[in-house]
Amino acid sequence: MKTNAKLIIAFSTLALAFLAFRKFIYTAKLKAVNMLMTQGKWKVNQYRDNGVDETSNYTGYEFLFKPNGTLVAMKDNNMLSGHWKSEVDKKETKLSIDFDSASDLDELSEDWQVLNKTDHSIELEEPATGYSGIDYLNLERIS
DSSP states (O other): OHHHHHHHHHHHHHHHHHHHHHHHHHHHHHHHHHHHHTSSEEEEEEEEETTEEOGGGGTTOEEEEOTTSEEEEEETTEEEEEEEEEEEETTEEEEEEEEOTTSTTGGGOSEEEEEEEOSSEEEEEEOOBTTBOOEEEEEEEOO
16 A cells, blocks of 8 residues: 555656746746847748738738737838737647737737747748638848
């Protein structure tokens, strides 16, 4: 009986340690994305909507991801606002962007999966759904 109790305690301790480690990893991923996005201004380096290159639609826009979750897009003297957040969902790091649906930037309003990131760029993908193909977004830091 004592052996079973010791095994249960050992297994429970190991399971709790695993969950704490997993939470630590997820938190580290989120901090890395948040730190990256809130450093400087960004531009759309490449945008493909269902495989069609629509990068030129975003020429001249600069994006500022603020630590409080607000997002500002500037072009010429026009400014559009939105919101952003990062999260881990089903082991995938995601970056959610939300602009007003009436804006020119509505196409960027998605829950993007983070594919890759460097100090100066982030690659995002919106996987295919039942009614659309894969969208791809590459943001590049410009300052």
